[in-house]
Amino acid sequence: MIQTLTSTSSAALAASNRRIAKQGRTVQVSIKRCDGPNKPSRWETFKVTTERGMNVISALMQIAANPTTIDGKQTTPPVWDSGCLEEVCGSCTMVINGKVRQSCSCLLDDYVPNEGDTLTLEPMSKFPVIRDLWVDRERLFHNLKRVKAWVPIDGTYSLGAGPRETPAKQETRYKLSECMSCGCCLEACPQFNVEEDKAQWDTSFIGAHAISQARLFNEHETGKQLKDERIDVLMGPGGVNDCGNAQNCVKVCPKHIPLTESIAAIGRAVTIRSFVKFFKG
Amino acid sequence: MSDTTKAKPASTPQGFFDKHYHVLRRLHSLTGIVPIGVFLIAHLTTNSSLLWGKWGLRHEGHDETIVSGGVHYFWKEVQWINNQIPHLLLIEIGLWLAIAFHSVLGVYYARSGKSNTARYAYQGNWRYRMQRLSGYVALLYIFYHIATLRWGWSFLVPGGAKWSADFAASTLAAALRGSNEGFTAMGIAVSLFYFVGITASVYHFANGLWTAAITWGLTISQQAQQRWGFASFALGVGLMGMAWASLAGALLTKPSEMQRIELQLLQEKGKGGAMPGEGAALVDATPLVNVPSDPEGTQPAAGGS
Numbered sequence: 001m002i003q004t005l006t007s008t009s010s011a012a013l014a015a016s017n018r019r020i021a022k023q024g025r026t027v028q029v030s031i032k033r034c035d036g037p038n039k040p041s042r043w044e045t046f047k048v049t050t051e052r053g054m055n056v057i058s059a060l061m062q063i064a065a066n067p068t069t070i071d072g073k074q075t076t077p078p079v080w081d082s083g084c085l086e087e088v089c090g091s092c093t094m095v096i097n098g099k100v101r102q103s104c105s106c107l108l109d110d111y112v113p114n115e116g117d118t119l120t121l122e123p124m125s126k127f128p129v130i131r132d133l134w135v136d137r138e139r140l141f142h143n144l145k146r147v148k149a150w151v152p153i154d155g156t157y158s159l160g161a162g163p164r165e166t167p168a169k170q171e172t173r174y175k176l177s178e179c180m181s182c183g184c185c186l187e188a189c190p191q192f193n194v195e196e197d198k199a200q201w202d203t204s205f206i207g208a209h210a211i212s213q214a215r216l217f218n219e220h221e222t223g224k225q226l227k228d229e230r231i232d233v234l235m236g237p238g239g240v241n242d243c244g245n246a247q248n249c250v251k252v253c254p255k256h257i258p259l260t261e262s263i264a265a266i267g268r269a270v271t272i273r274s275f276v277k278f279f280k281g
Numbered sequence: 282m283s284d285t286t287k288a289k290p291a292s293t294p295q296g297f298f299d300k301h302y303h304v305l306r307r308l309h310s311l312t313g314i315v316p317i318g319v320f321l322i323a324h325l326t327t328n329s330s331l332l333w334g335k336w337g338l339r340h341e342g343h344d345e346t347i348v349s350g351g352v353h354y355f356w357k358e359v360q361w362i363n364n365q366i367p368h369l370l371l372i373e374i375g376l377w378l379a380i381a382f383h384s385v386l387g388v389y390y391a392r393s394g395k396s397n398t399a400r401y402a403y404q405g406n407w408r409y410r411m412q413r414l415s416g417y418v419a420l421l422y423i424f425y426h427i428a429t430l431r432w433g434w435s436f437l438v439p440g441g442a443k444w445s446a447d448f449a450a451s452t453l454a455a456a457l458r459g460s461n462e463g464f465t466a467m468g469i470a471v472s473l474f475y476f477v478g479i480t481a482s483v484y485h486f487a488n489g490l491w492t493a494a495i496t497w498g499l500t501i502s503q504q505a506q507q508r509w510g511f512a513s514f515a516l517g518v519g520l521m522g523m524a525w526a527s528l529a530g531a532l533l534t535k536p537s538e539m540q541r542i543e544l545q546l547l548q549e550k551g552k553g554g555a556m557p558g559e560g561a562a563l564v565d566a567t568p569l570v571n572v573p574s575d576p577e578g579t580q581p582a583a584g585g586s
């Protein structure tokens with residue numbers, strides 16, 4: 001399944017590419033390389049011989065085994081991050097042919113079906129690069145902490161069974177719970193931009209993922225104990241009001257999480273809370 | 282988190298923005314609709330009467346051409362606004378302040394984003410980008426529009442026409458054409474600027490209505506957002522029609538011809554025929570109507586429309 005080629009035409013394109021792709025062809029993979037934090041980056045292009053069902057990670061493994069560029073230059077093996085290899089952990093997220101997505105679920109046949117086609121790989125641009133395609137997503141997790149994206153049940157004794165959940169609420173929350181903190185929604189968001197100064201993180205745009213997670217836990221029968229705290233953060237600088245409604249986030253989310261609905265739902269919660277605070281203090 | 286938070290002095294502009302962040306954001310959203318957007322609707326309704334005025338006057342038993350009916354109806358509207366609305370200047374100042382507030386914050390907010398339509402050429406992303414671009418264009422346009430036609434900064438008007446309520450249509454048309462007769466080169470430039478300016482303003486308002494419903498949390502589900510999108514689009518199309526009709530109505534007739542009609546109206550209403558201030562020079566070259574001497578003040582009423 002091509003999950004991040006969201007428009008029907010590109011999903012159809014991927015399917016037809018897969019039909020015409022011949023195995024054993026040679027394709028080129030251009031990688032934006034960087035030796036370490038704040039080091040300059042450069043492009044290097046490698047040849048890859050395709051195998052059946054090959055994904056970007058297996059192409060990278062082939063390159064790493066013999067890191068020679070198309071100009072015959074010996075170089076270091078490219079570095080990337082990955083974990084689950086089945087699009088549930090989010091760690092392999094990178095920019096492929098100009099758009100952000102997971103590399104483990106990205107099949108070469110879909111993108112480069114012809115002999116000599118070129119695939120480009122870049123690290124995400126909104127996070128600091130650790131090396132090559134590997135980025136540091138600390139700010140993404142920091143922003144989840146800002147909204148206390150958890151259920152507060154820690155204590156010294158058993159609290160017993162929690163309150164009941166209705167199936168309808170469960171259904172809404174299930175979709176939201178699929179977020180894998182990959183960062184696609186942040187990479188594609190025009191309002192979420194690089195912030196090198198960590199002191200600014202708490203007042204910079206928090207991003208669609210954290211807004212949606214706040215909704216997930218506000219809708220949870222126990223999680224809603226922290227509702228006001230979450231909404232207060234989302235009402236403040238860098239909160240939901242920073243969203244400019246470009247709605248790229250929902251287009252690129254590989255889990256098809258209704259992020260723009262979460263943004264509007266949190267917008268409503270913020271509206272209500274600001275009136276309550278105004279009149280009740 | 283505390284280790285990453287450094288308290289900033291509250292006196293910096295950044296501190297002020299942060300402290301009142303939510304209220305400022307929502308006031309920005311609100312002012313875009315009330316009063317600015319509401320005024321935009323009223324303003325375009327009045328101005329487009331330059332084109333539909335003939336039909337608006339039918340019940341009064343007049344049988345006029347499109348041009349004379351338009352000039353007549355527009356003239357009546359403007360007279361009404363300037364003579365019947367109490368505290369007009371106060372209302373106007375409130376409106377200008379709202380526009381200034383929305384614009385200053387709008388520029389500040391617009392600068393906080395980085396458009397990426399090259400990579401993510403989605404429709405919504407283009408709307409986001411155009412919302413910011415149209416904001417900048419509207420800012421320049423509205424400033425020029427108010428400064429020249431309301432504040433009388435006629436040094437910015439090619440041909441130097443000065444708008445007056447008694448000669449509402451003709452002075453407007455002269456300011457657009459750059460002369461009382463044909464178009465001058467600068468007049469064409471001003472007219473094109475008007476076209477771009479009003480188009481940007483209407484787009485900005487219609488798209489803003491759509492996003493405002495998300496901002497405030499009125500539309501939540503995708504279907505609701507889509508439905509409100511259609512509604513905003515329909516309103517935008519209607520307003521765009523009125524905006525273009527206003528411009529067409531102002532551009533299609535020679536100012537001198539409009540002025541002839543206005544002089545008649547002024548005579549009928551017993552107001553005499555005061556020549557518009559700065560535009561008078563343009564008019565004097567081609568006297569069309571004998572102007573009776575006017576005992577009461579020869580200064581035309583200045584005011585907004």
Ligand code: HEM
Nearest residue numbers: 310313318384387388391416417420482486489492493496
């Ligand atoms: C014709 C006059 C104008 C009208 C009727 C108008 C109306 C609106 C409306 C209704 C919104 C939606 C608010 C929301 O999404 O919550 C908006 C947003 C916006 N306006 Fe205006 N506006 C006008 C002029 C301007 C000007 C002169 C600027 C200056 C650049 C500007 C910049 C912006 C920006 C950047 C936004 C997006 C704010 C955000 O999404 O956070 N607008 N406007």
Ligand code: SF4
Nearest residue numbers: 179180182183185253
């Ligand atoms: S919301 Fe979607 S795109 Fe954003 S981090 Fe979660 S899974 Fe990734």
Ligand code: SF4
Nearest residue numbers: 189243244246247249
């Ligand atoms: S809708 Fe908001 S969060 Fe989503 S991409 Fe646009 S600006 Fe970013």
Ligand code: FES
Nearest residue numbers: 083085087090104
């Ligand atoms: S490796 Fe886990 S999502 Fe790709």
